[in-house]
Amino acid sequence: MAYDPRPVEPSIYKRWLEAGVFQPRPDAEPYVIVIPPPNVTDVLHVGHALNNTIQDVLIRFERMRGRAAEWLPGTDHAGIATQNVVEKRLKAEGKTRFDLGREAFVQRVWEFVNRTGSTIIEQLKQIGCSCDWTRTRFTLDPEYSRAVREVFVRLWEQELIYRGHRVIHWCPNCLTALSDEEAEHHETNGNLYHIRYPLSDGTGYVTVATTRPETMLGDTAIAVNPEDPRARAYIGRKARLPIVGSEIPIIADEVVDKEFGTGFVKVTPAHDANDFEIGKRHNLEMPLVMTEDGKMSGDRVPADLQGVDRFEARKRIMKRLEQEGLVDKVEQHRHSVRRCYRCDTVVEPRLSDQWFVKMKPLAEPVLAKFRAGEYQIVPERWRATYDQWMENIRDWNISRQIWWGHRIPVFTCGKCRHVWADRTDPDQCPRCAGPAATIEQDPDVLDTWFSSWLWPFATFGWPDETPDLKRFYPGHTLVTAPEILFFWVARMLMSGYHFMDKRLPFTTVYLHGTVRDTKHRKMSKSLGNGIDPLDVVKLFGADALRWTLIAGSSLGADVILDPNDLETTFAPGRNFANKLWNIGQFVLGQLKGEVQTLESVDRRSFTLADRWILSRAQAVIREVTASLEQFRLDEAAKRCFEFAWNELADWYVEAVKPRFEATELPAPSEARGEDGQTARAVLAYCFDTVLRLLHPVVPFITEEMWQKLPGRKTAELLAVAQWPAPRPELEDPRADQEFGRVKIAIEHIRSIRAEYRVTPKTRLKATIVPRGNDKAATFNGEADTIVRLANLESLDIVDNLDHIAAGAAHAVFGDGSEVVVALEGLVDVKQECRRLSEEYERLEKQLTSLAARLTNQSFVSRAPQEVVAKEREKEKAWRDQRDVLAGKLKSLGCS
């Protein structure tokens, strides 16, 4: 029967919720993760699924380890993004936000958010996220907004906020300023236009190179490098600005690169950040020649270009310059163009007044702490990037010319022009007591990130000293994608340090990869190459989705998924869940409702197989725990897989079957005396253990199976069960080795069977001859296992083979131990000779290279003792194997 996750997952999730297990347990040491709040408008995509599954694995792991696990969920109001969504809807009605007016528009956004804002929260539940939903926050909650305002005012009081008049990145589509981080670089094929500016004295012209000819209307100078011999003679002279007709000076400035273009740079102070700096140094005029939505405008713009879009204007201006013979040449030019991270519109540098945060004082101590190792980034390779950004941090433009967000709490008195920041809306001017009616608030809102950078403490009630804040700040692990390292992570570290008494909000930043398609393109809605995680949940279950995301991505690496073949992509997870379910069916069938514990059985009744699997279980506990502690979630998942499937199911369960009465298989004499209690206890222990270890990765199926284990009290949930601790007394290296030999013997017999194409219906007779370290007792104890798993009729274990049976196949292993399978009539001497001599030659070759190493003086003297000893042991075993093989070949009469 196949496992069907569909009815299971929702009901299990409901049980967790009802039991309240996602809320941190009292009186335990907290472990805190704050979610990277998705935008309220978001619907779950596979990137969210990856991000949140990782967090869920970590939080579930720590919860089972007994910590008071707090995973704080919530959403971000996402100023520009959300406003854009609602504006798009308005547009469909033929309206703009200006038609509605500010108040009505904001109202409209709220309605939208109230209606759809919990979509992604509900979706996170479907993939199993164990967030503490009782503490869900939204960045525009009244309490949260209070924190934002408090932070603004404090920074104001500390003189870390200032009004800056400078060229910033402006999105002509979103109609707002952007921060440096929000204007993304995109390599673009463009042109470099070489334009002639005639000299005023009529003695010729100078040629400037530009990628944005339309900005020439705003030129107020031409700059050259003072060191440039070509240009030096022109300094101080004047040129006539084409089309506009005004006269502009040729000035000298260090920033001009002698090597680039013509060496002459047009200077447009109002539309280029560099040129603005030049303009300031040289006291140039700074005329704006475009409107906020990117249309040409202003005194200097000729009538036929007024209101023309910047890119159309570019064409028209070039045409006109062409006609006037002022175009020197147009070169193809690959360069980087900044685009709005929200709408992809080419950003226009624009001179304006904005609010800025001085970042250097905030960054410095936090960078110092980083360098001192007080918090870490994994994987480490992001260290340099982070360090460099922090080192060269620039002031942060926090004002946005939109309406959806936290209004900037800066007020201006109409009477006395006093400007101040206020925690509450003022009744009167604090300086001249001017009436409220004359006081104006700044019309802009704050950058979304100016609220989310407070997430680790504003969510817990700051600025009040709440019990939550005391308990859950500082937190521990922050899991996110590298894309928002600067937007969010770095700023959280700074705000945490600055406002929370120099205490950083977390100790580890875990940066995971990006989910991409098979062409390595980022999955996105616009490309249509996405995978809807909820489709996957419907088809294969949340566990399968989680399995693929966790087991399929090593630390920090991108995850490549094929959106065109969900079956192949998610089958491993589905298959594994099914396997677990079936192991469970078997285990439950054997336990018959009885509780079996290791304590209730006599250790002396352990068989070799028992000792082996118990020892393997200790190894898996240690390894999985260590992997999770090191954030190697993939390793942890795969190790559990190996244990459950290859060790427990393929070997232990198969080995142990005859010990159960229910089985119809013939029980050999050795097993008959035992009533199977021991095997049941071992089975129960191992299955219980692997369910616990796997629970963080595949919580649904493990909880479902765990609930079915005998003796479960109704209120008990795996989600809050104890993480397994290794039991040293069950570690058994000897059993590992001995059972390993039994496995090898079985595998050899199986190989022989396959090689000689013996159908499974035919039971074979086999003999094992143990030699060297392999003792007869090892094989005797598991003789039954060998008989069954190798599908034998009988097995002899003898000290010596005095004669060679005709028609037998041989295999040599270990220290020269042998397996001999009787195959009368099926095997001819020739084939056996070929088989054995191939093996012989393989060994001989290995021995030769090994011998070369061991006789090499520098190897013996320079390599570590251990390595040499190991090699010697290996050599001995191989030599024994080879000698046995040689004897075989000889007695078979092989040439």
Added chain:
RNA sequence: GGGCGAAUAGCUCAGCGGUUCAGAGCGCCUGCCUUACACGCAGGAUGUCGGGGGUUCGAAUCCCUCUUCGCCCACCA
């Protein structure tokens, strides 16, 4: 222009403080409906570990270099 990462079986990836390390899953081939599981069982095949140099007793694994793809940062207009 800087910085970082990746290149290992047909596909997606592990392995990267050096000596059974050439692996996993999927796919493929050969047998099996062996009563927990055909979403399964057993047995197989497949790779000059991107190219070239170097260090070393020994290198997917360390160093240099080249090639090809990504990513991040950047005031060459």
